Amino acid sequence: MAKPVIWTVDDDADVLRAVERDLRRQYGDRYKIISADSGESALDGVKQLKLRSESVALFLVDQRMPRMSGVEFLEKAIEFYPEAKRALLAAYADTDAAIRAINAVHIDHYLMKPWDPPEERLYGVVDDLLDDWQAFHRPVFEGVRVIGHRWSPRSSEIRDFLGRNFVPHQWLNVETDEAAKQLLATTGADVSALPIVVFSDGHFLGNPPIAEVARKLGLRTKSEFPFYDLVVVGAGPAGLAAAVYGAADGLHTLLVEREAPGGQAGLSSRIENYLGFPVGLSGFDLARRAVAQARRFGVEILSPQEVKSVRLEGSTRLLTLADGAEVGCRALLIATGIAFRKLDVPGVEKLIGAGVYYYAPMSDAFSYRDGEVHIVGGANSAGQAALYFSKFARRVTMLVRGNSLSDSMSQYLENQIAATKNIAVRFHSSVVAVEGTGHCEAITIKNNQTGAQETVPASALLIYAGAVPRTDWLARVVERDAQGYLLSGPHLLREGRRPAGWPADRDPLYLETSVPGIFVAGDVRHRSAKGVTSGVGEGAMAVKLVHEYLGLL
Ligand SMILES: Cc1cc2nc3c(=O)[nH]c(=O)nc-3n(C[C@H](O)[C@H](O)[C@H](O)COP(=O)(O)OP(=O)(O)OC[C@H]3O[C@@H](n4cnc5c(N)ncnc54)[C@H](O)[C@@H]3O)c2cc1C
Secondary structure, eight states, X not given: XXXXXXXXEOSOHHHHHHHXXXXXXXXXXXXXXXXXXXXXXXXXXXHHHHHTTOOEEEEEEESOOSSSOHHHHHHHHHXXXXXXXXXXXXXXXXXXXXHHHHHHSXXXXXXXXXXXXXXXXXXXXXXXXXXXXXXXXXXXXXXXEEEEOTTOHHHHHHHHHHHHTTOOEEEEETTTOHHHHHHHXXXXXXXXXXXXXXXXXXXXXXXXXXXXHHHHHTOOOSOSXXXXXXXXXXXXXXXXXXXXXXXXXXXXXXXXXXXXXXXXXXXXXXXXXXXXXXTXXXXXXXXXXXXXXXXXXXXXXXXXXXXXXXXXXXXEEEEEETTSOEEEEEEEEEOOOEEEOXXXXXXXXXXXXXXXXXXXXXXXXXXXXXXXEEEEOOXXXXXXXXXXXXXXXXXXXXEOSSSOSTTTSOHHHXXXXXXXXXXXXXSSEEEEEEEOSSXXXXXXXXXXXXXXXXXXXXXEEEEOOOEEEOOXXXXXXXXXXXXXXXXXXXXXXXXXXXXXXXXXXXXXXXXXXXXTTEXXXXXXXXXXXXXXXXXXXXXXXXXXXXXXXXXXX
16 A cells, blocks of 8 residues: 655755655655645646545645745645645744634644754654544545446446456446545546546546556456467356366466456356355356466466457467457367347347346446346346345346246245345246336336236346357357357267368367367357356366367377
């Protein structure tokens, strides 16, 4: 944490040097001493400090300065740091002005020049002021800050991106938070620039694209090398596991993820069926641990970065990334999971991120405290969300098309839902419209049996309507089933015959696709078991098969 600041301002260079020296000698180990030779330049510095989230403990300012007096400076400076202690350095002739300033800008003290010896005439006063400041000071947040409107989809997108990429950040709602208004004023930007991301070095960006935020944060989107033993596409449980085991086994491994490590599992509030975690763990935690493990084994992770296409050059698999860069590898693993199915209903699209979410970020649950939350879907992920949001919302209503949860949900979740008083389940129900100005306010529910429609208030609509594989970019490279899942191993053999164009004198390995050296693991694989455990298992197994393949080359 940065040391709090003691600012001293004086236009007389000799005096300034002497004060700075005395302060540094006594307080330099605990405070950062900053000096300026005019009120104007000090004010610029104060604004920069505010943007960098640093604290100011004390302003020690000369009263008699030519363009801006000490009192005038303090009047402005305390707008940024109202809690900072203020002391004036005054000559005998300025005593009256100093006394008047006690009322005008609530000066805590004035010190007469000269202050020699400091042990007698300076340190006692400054000690008192600093003790007082420390007693009431609450350390400020020093990471990234996002200022925005609560219902802005862009604010929501940026916060979700930061959260899922493990970037500590503070959310400042400009409608309700004084600190947000103050920080916005410090940037000098207009509300039309919101959301604004203020970085810890004091720089800020108005309404920035995600790639720009990633670049500024130093998230890696370019590979260090042109060629790897193994490239893994997708950093969900399957991809993360493969990358960890691949690198641990000595393969030079690159992992490419287009959104954030963790994949779908990263959205789960509590994974209760993962081996070794009897009370469950959140998907965020699982992803955070796996990323740390991958980095420890030397995996290079590009995120956010998307693989757009793949082509073959002899035994090299060449990938083109979203920024046009190319990277080659000996073996490629596709672990791209499945994408959310859209709810094609009037009103949904324009309110995405403003109360309407696909697979809602858990970090948003608190925003719906005492709200009416509706959830579309009856599978495990919808059940987990219902339980999690029920801790905050007044009521959670699950809208399920069928007539029971048992067909689609694990028994343990169904039991927990039945035992939670503020969760209601409406069967035979679909959402047919969503309304709201700026954010979700009401939804219309249709009873699929009777056709009756009802419009009810809704603070949030969370959609868990299933998912489809994301494999169009692979369409002309590897074989897929009718839904787009990738075929591998035994599923490629038809009446014992190998796939068309298969060049090798052997059958495809168990997780190998119709192209030798391109493997698949996790939810995107045809007939995979789906889920975190099987994803991790397949990722590990894929590495074993990659070794076998490389040994065959
Ligand atoms: C809310 C929720 C709760 C869940 N709870 C549980 C649970 O409790 N237990 C359980 O077993 N399962 C649970 N699941 C299911 C589980 O999360 C998935 O089965 C699992 O994440 C699948 O892992 P995966 O690695 O195959 O794919 P995913 O987790 O889907 O990861 C695929 C990754 O690939 C990335 N990607 C896609 N295309 C590209 C590309 N072209 N370039 C770069 N990257 C790309 C995606 O951004 C994504 O991060 C839950 C799912 C959700 C949504």
